[in-house]
Amino acid sequence: MITLITDFGLKGPYVGEMKGAILTINPEAKIVDITHSITRHNILEGSFVMEQIVKYYPKNTIHVGVIDPGVGTSRKGLIIEGDHFLVVPDNGLATLPLKHIRPVSVYEIDLGKIKKIIGREISSTFHGRDVFGPVGALLDLGYEPSRLGTEMSLEDIIRLDLEPKQRNDSWILKVIYIDDFGNVVLNLEDYEEPNYVEVRGLRIPYRETYGEANIGELLALKGSHDYLEIAVNQGSAKDVLNVEVGDELEVKLL
Amino acid sequence: MITLITDFGLKGPYVGEMKGAILTINPEAKIVDITHSITRHNILEGSFVMEQIVKYYPKNTIHVGVIDPGVGTSRKGLIIEGDHFLVVPDNGLATLPLKHIRPVSVYEIDLGKIKKIIGREISSTFHGRDVFGPVGALLDLGYEPSRLGTEMSLEDIIRLDLEPKQRNDSWILKVIYIDDFGNVVLNLEDYEEPNYVEVRGLRIPYRETYGEANIGELLALKGSHDYLEIAVNQGSAKDVLNVEVGDELEVKLL
Amino acid sequence: MITLITDFGLKGPYVGEMKGAILTINPEAKIVDITHSITRHNILEGSFVMEQIVKYYPKNTIHVGVIDPGVGTSRKGLIIEGDHFLVVPDNGLATLPLKHIRPVSVYEIDLGKIKKIIGREISSTFHGRDVFGPVGALLDLGYEPSRLGTEMSLEDIIRLDLEPKQRNDSWILKVIYIDDFGNVVLNLEDYEEPNYVEVRGLRIPYRETYGEANIGELLALKGSHDYLEIAVNQGSAKDVLNVEVGDELEVKLL
Numbered sequence: 001m002i003t004l005i006t007d008f009g010l011k012g013p014y015v016g017e018m019k020g021a022i023l024t025i026n027p028e029a030k031i032v033d034i035t036h037s038i039t040r041h042n043i044l045e046g047s048f049v050m051e052q053i054v055k056y057y058p059k060n061t062i063h064v065g066v067i068d069p070g071v072g073t074s075r076k077g078l079i080i081e082g083d084h085f086l087v088v089p090d091n092g093l094a095t096l097p098l099k100h101i102r103p104v105s106v107y108e109i110d111l112g113k114i115k116k117i118i119g120r121e122i123s124s125t126f127h128g129r130d131v132f133g134p135v136g137a138l139l140d141l142g143y144e145p146s147r148l149g150t151e152m153s154l155e156d157i158i159r160l161d162l163e164p165k166q167r168n169d170s171w172i173l174k175v176i177y178i179d180d181f182g183n184v185v186l187n188l189e190d191y192e193e194p195n196y197v198e199v200r201g202l203r204i205p206y207r208e209t210y211g212e213a214n215i216g217e218l219l220a221l222k223g224s225h226d227y228l229e230i231a232v233n234q235g236s237a238k239d240v241l242n243v244e245v246g247d248e249l250e251v252k253l254l
Numbered sequence: 255m256i257t258l259i260t261d262f263g264l265k266g267p268y269v270g271e272m273k274g275a276i277l278t279i280n281p282e283a284k285i286v287d288i289t290h291s292i293t294r295h296n297i298l299e300g301s302f303v304m305e306q307i308v309k310y311y312p313k314n315t316i317h318v319g320v321i322d323p324g325v326g327t328s329r330k331g332l333i334i335e336g337d338h339f340l341v342v343p344d345n346g347l348a349t350l351p352l353k354h355i356r357p358v359s360v361y362e363i364d365l366g367k368i369k370k371i372i373g374r375e376i377s378s379t380f381h382g383r384d385v386f387g388p389v390g391a392l393l394d395l396g397y398e399p400s401r402l403g404t405e406m407s408l409e410d411i412i413r414l415d416l417e418p419k420q421r422n423d424s425w426i427l428k429v430i431y432i433d434d435f436g437n438v439v440l441n442l443e444d445y446e447e448p449n450y451v452e453v454r455g456l457r458i459p460y461r462e463t464y465g466e467a468n469i470g471e472l473l474a475l476k477g478s479h480d481y482l483e484i485a486v487n488q489g490s491a492k493d494v495l496n497v498e499v500g501d502e503l504e505v506k507l508l
Numbered sequence: 509m510i511t512l513i514t515d516f517g518l519k520g521p522y523v524g525e526m527k528g529a530i531l532t533i534n535p536e537a538k539i540v541d542i543t544h545s546i547t548r549h550n551i552l553e554g555s556f557v558m559e560q561i562v563k564y565y566p567k568n569t570i571h572v573g574v575i576d577p578g579v580g581t582s583r584k585g586l587i588i589e590g591d592h593f594l595v596v597p598d599n600g601l602a603t604l605p606l607k608h609i610r611p612v613s614v615y616e617i618d619l620g621k622i623k624k625i626i627g628r629e630i631s632s633t634f635h636g637r638d639v640f641g642p643v644g645a646l647l648d649l650g651y652e653p654s655r656l657g658t659e660m661s662l663e664d665i666i667r668l669d670l671e672p673k674q675r676n677d678s679w680i681l682k683v684i685y686i687d688d689f690g691n692v693v694l695n696l697e698d699y700e701e702p703n704y705v706e707v708r709g710l711r712i713p714y715r716e717t718y719g720e721a722n723i724g725e726l727l728a729l730k731g732s733h734d735y736l737e738i739a740v741n742q743g744s745a746k747d748v749l750n751v752e753v754g755d756e757l758e759v760k761l762l
Binding site for chain 3: 255257259264286287288289290291292293302303306307309310311312431433434435462463464465466475477478479488
Binding site: 001003005010032033034035036037038048049052053055056057058177179180181208209210211212221223224225234 | 265271274325380
């Protein structure tokens, strides 16, 4: 099984070409579209979505993630092997899913090897179709990662800094995701459930579910992703707080 | 075969998580994405789309619909068994597809039974992933509905009031759907085809196809969904009439 | 394998109904969604996407394309047989994919034959569901095209005029595609790589990859689709040049 997470959008041929490259190598591949609507070039958002996905798929699933602003430069391509496979550019995208797959080895994809196996030119602009998709298809066919790349150290993978920080009695947290409903997800997972959360001078009640707040009212909760989340019942916390993915917020748990 | 109709949007991990929950239970499941772009919390729009879908799928297809503003409250989850299976929250979503599946029995989903079978916690915020998807996967594996819930009366299902009403020589009709093209679908199915339709003082010619009107001109027709529809050839009747799903219109057939 | 390219949008039941019509005829069909977000009625954009797709799928794939503003009129439906099958309305949509499939024969779809085989009425408003999808499913089951239509001459297919034109020392080129990133694709494939491209008085450097230009800067390159492309590194050339698909541009290669 191969899952696909990209920022290609749904309008053009890109997603279809990538699936075609996979199905040409392995016509029996079971491809699962996760999303192709990651905000363009937003590695953090992509990493968050990949993290959620690895938690809900069977072991040995191959997760291909392509948010790749550095395509055509010298950034590496990676195969990370653990409970699942991650096939991604080496730009931080692996940071969050790595926490859940117990990685045992990592390989730098060797474009020469890929080109030789699939017998097709590799463009400098579209590695989703020419590299990452085909690598996913080859792993799905049972190819050993060592035939597709060169082993490297797990220490050398590029990671985003997503540790929650403390300053006096506050947390300095990062917005790691905002969903279509405007719910704001922060990088805090392990915490004692408070009565209130204070953000930008707003005292926000901490609840179990969205429906416990009045319609239009702010609430904080442990979201379905296990992170601290700020929401508005049937509204948008993103709009109320005016934040974007990547922004920092000073947060007190009271 | 399992079809999915939700309001989760295509941007985030939600759809992918729900498919993962299904594929973890049944890796061979054939999942068909219908749409994940139902207007958020719009049960009527979701019900209309489910109705159209059940008409075009083979018998015994399992249709999982999740438009679920009441998640986390005491609203029931349903398995409705007939020519097809419907797996939905009990909030009116089943109203229109019910007309086409000749229902024979209905079960209230028992969260305790589900949790025991799948061995995973059930969140209070995301029953698409934790309840409705898994129930679909289990039905697809051949589980009897009685193992997943408790039988209840078909009479007790919550239904939307979608009967067309008459007032003097007019119909009081509801906008039950507006498609991406701006075509406006009304809740009138059985009628003698008129020469004109009168809405808000506009006398609109009744036609066979969109192309029989001039470009930019209003027309009425029996749409491909078998309901009375108001359209603009290569334009948007929604914009001309300024209506939303759920609005009422007084309509004369002349 | 059946690929689907339409302008139906992702919000409504249309895509789901079309897949249902296919899966009712052939429950084992492997359907690959390419895109359903072609700009409404934009045949040129659809033709470009179909061209890219046929290049990346295995031989004998059945490509069903439905951008069909003339549905319900006398426009023909086509089955084009070559290295791949194209199933499309006869409105120019086949123009660009035809270049890659070495066509050997073409059939005008016979609605009477289709209706007899599938035993279902054919609407005048939705041939994606009632004609093109079912024809794809029947070809996938191994039906000979001659059972579904009447042979006609390849010469008689309607084609868009997409030959690049020369005027003095300039090319008069057409914008055949603009992707989600705002990259502008022009109908010039075979050319000697220049140092600069001049468009609307702008002297644009010609590069190998997007990343070779500074962020926000215009560049020209041979895009991953093999056509001349104008782009802005991490920005939108569409916005800078203010163009739409179908527009003409006078272009000098320097």
